[in-house]
Amino acid sequence: MSLIAARSLSKTYLTDSVEVKALRDLSFEIEAGAFLAFVGPSGSGKTTLLNLIGCLDKPTSGGLAVAGADVLKLDRRQAAEFRGANIGFIFQSFNLLAVLTAFENVEYPLVMVQELRPAERRDRVLKALQAVGMLEQKNQLPEQLSGGQKQRVAIARALVTRPKLVLADEPTANLDHDTAYRILRLMKQMRDSFGITFIFSTHDTRIIGEAETIYSLEDGRLLQREEKGKANVQSTENRSAKLTAL
């Protein structure tokens, strides 16, 4: 069974009485463990599509199932609970909480969303920070970290809840090429290690090649799907065992 299944997915915005068709009749399926990129120019619908998959928005028409849940049927609270349990987010501007240290930022979803016990939280956070190579900087505030370090912390925050899916909207847009490349490699490494599905959007041609599956979007339409072959993708059964290691 696919992790994500979209059927005739459309999204239309109404801006100043003008209809903007952000997505037009998209149908696709994404398997668990994919390392997938939505690519396309600005305004092609990448972010809108990620927002729909991330249950942050609802399609105007069509159907969308994520991890077995029909996102159209989720109300506001259920959608929040679903995101907290199943989806990790990585943002273009890192979006770390400025007043919390790296450790506390990663700990935040375990405290406020999953409400785990302190000992378990600490264990998970340390493992997540170690996985992204940020253990030494765990007590630093975001303002004391470089862009690449911030994004590493953001990746740890996304992974620490043991999600089925991580969504990253332009995760490398604010990073230089070397750092962007290293972040992509790290994301792929996390996918390889923990079997978590990674979906990211980008229009940066330098990093597109890192994706194993590429969906090209233009004017809200899916133009093509390109498979570059999977490298050591975990099965769903293996995934839970790997996640426990986090």
Next chain:
Amino acid sequence: MFNLLKIAARNLRRYKRRSLLTVSLIAFGVVFVLVFVAVTASIKDFMIAQITDSYLGALQIHRRGYVASIESLPLNLNLAPDAVSQIEKTLAGNKDVASYSERIKFGALFSNFTETTNIRINGVYPEKECAALPQMLSRISEGEQCVRGLDKGKILVPKLLAQGFGTKVGDTVVVVATNKDGSVNGKTFLVSGILESATGPGGRDGYINFDDAREILRISGKEVSEIVVRVKSLPHVEGVAQSIRAGLGLGEKKQKGGGIEVHTWSQLSPFANIANMIDLMTYFIKLMLIAIVLISILNVMIMAVYERVREIGTIAAIGTLPRKILSLFLVEGFCLGVTGAVVGVVFGLGIILALYVSKITFNFGQATGLILAPTIAPMEVVTASLLVIIVSVLASLQPAYKASRMEPIDALRHV
């Protein structure tokens, strides 16, 4: 909860100057309220004590209708001996009554043999009167400051009258009065002391021994105009009055003491209105405090929400439930309120202590050089603090609700 507090405290520290300003404003409000309440309450309590302990008593008992026509001091509305016995029995059995004193009041002519004027005479039992009114003796500005000043044949003359007539301690004067049958009687008295007025320069009350009053008025039985009662706790005087009324059977269908009225000091003295005004001012000051807290917290929280829209979007996106986002901001308001209240209480109590120690003097009526000794009841401190904290949380409610209702997708787009 600890994590919420930690995050709230960090967020408040993020905007140090703004948080400091808000806390200062709240603390200033708390200080102002505490000092105002302490000073006004101390002055009010002092004034009430001055009135109740030197003249009026905590409460008074009369025959029905006496108070309504008190200006004419009607002898035919005196309490009859059987009613007096009943009242004394009730007062003796009431554990909240400290002491009481019977009085015969009547209008009379006062003469120093060359001039004559009218006077209000109070016939009292000296020991009982001084027990019921502990500050009575301190009003005696000249002469014997002890109960012997009211031995039989002696009179305490009001200061104003003594000044007008040139009367001095040791002079002989005559008091002439008409009894309730219409016959006139008089008696000479030795002036034992000059009495300051309790309520101002207009006082015309002289004091003689109870037996002398009975002699002048030719009263045979124990007939009294009023009974002045001192209670153990003045703030609970209303409750004591109720229990005395109940003891006398007042208010029941079949009234045992149907012809009796019990009045508290506040029903008898116009100063009660001033005391009420002081209380009203205190309420207004508290309202001002509420306004200060409400406006400052609302302002700072609206700013906090506005500046952290993207942050709200982020925490909402990663699955934080709306009620938790609401809690985050409410806790921030709570922290501001608690900090402001604590700082305000510390400074407020410090100022009250400083005022208490510095012994500032003031005048009240004839009394001069009275020492201001402000104190504040712990309940007032708790009330002011709770008020600030509750208003802080309430003021945070609207911005917090707004934050919790934000759509994460819109919040994340915010620039």
